Amino acid sequence: MGQNLQTSERLRPVDLAREHGLSTQAIRNYEASGILPPAGRTPHGYRTYTSLHAAALRAFLALLPGHGHRTATSIMQAVNRGQVDEAFRLIDESHAQLLDDRRTLQAVEGALRDLNVTTATEPRLGPAPAEAYGSGDTFIGPLAGKLGIRPATLRKWERAGLVRPRRDPRTGYRVYDEADVRDARLAHQLRRGGYLLEQIAPLIAQVRAAGGLELLEAALSDWHARLSARGRTMLTGAAELEAYLRRRG
Structure with missing residues (x-):
């Protein structure tokens, strides 16, 4: 995967949280549940994130309104496991439900x-x-x-x-x-x-x-x-997910 993490782009949990009005605990929870890929660690054990994690967070939050928390979580978990086809299947099910x-x-x-x-x-x-x-x-x-x-x-x-x-x-x-x-x-x-x-x-x-x-x-x-509105948010979620997939390579 294209996860070339550069020291210069290290982000703290608060950096990801602040952009979306979230708590740092929410960021840690998202990582623990597989919505975000695993964080890096400093020599002292502090979590460090990158622009890849920021893209994953944007994708998840964009998927939420159209797919709901459970499905959006499953989509991101599948992507982060490398099971992209499973993620697409979940998206197809949501579109079928909307239809x-x-x-x-x-x-x-x-x-x-x-x-x-x-x-x-x-x-x-x-x-x-x-x-x-x-x-x-x-x-x-x-x-x-x-x-x-x-x-x-x-x-x-x-x-x-x-x-x-x-x-x-x-x-x-x-x-x-x-x-x-x-x-x-x-x-x-x-x-x-x-x-x-x-x-x-x-x-x-x-x-x-x-x-x-x-x-x-x-x-x-x-x-x-x-x-x-649900249909439009699905389009927004798809665009952010595609951006995340491109970053992963």
Whole structure:
């Protein structure tokens, strides 16, 4: 490897730390974990670093926002072991995850568009007795019929956490309120898009956490922005990693 360390370029831990607002202990920890290559030592045992270590630190910090701490650490460890192909594999996995996140976002947006069209054109589901139930409540049969699925499918979705109907205390029947109907419709759209139940459950949870579709729609632009920012930081990380690889030779 091209690690020709010159006495004239010796750097102290504080020199590396100061540039990035880190502590000297953080620098030592990064070295111990393999994020940085091993430091040199003075005759008195003090650590000495070089511009190679500075490049490694810049690469790691640039990789962090796009790949996360665990993957960025693994990438640097692989490079410092000389396993560059393994580092590239880890980077490819992160890019594949980003692509999958983009596809998920597109699926949610498509499902919401279809859901809005369906909701605007469909009559209210029934039946909903005025005394015992809310105006938007319905039962499993009418809801399944409206969606074009079997009641058993709704029961399966309930077990997967996609819908959470309450039980009528007198009859034991499942009662779906407006939020349940919304969740069932969204699940139906996503299932038609090829998504598995375990992939849909977190999305339904996001709808509930947001407080409904309207608030989720408002959050989609932020979701777009975060994915775009992640993509850009991956490019920055790749550039710094390439610079480090060139220094290593």
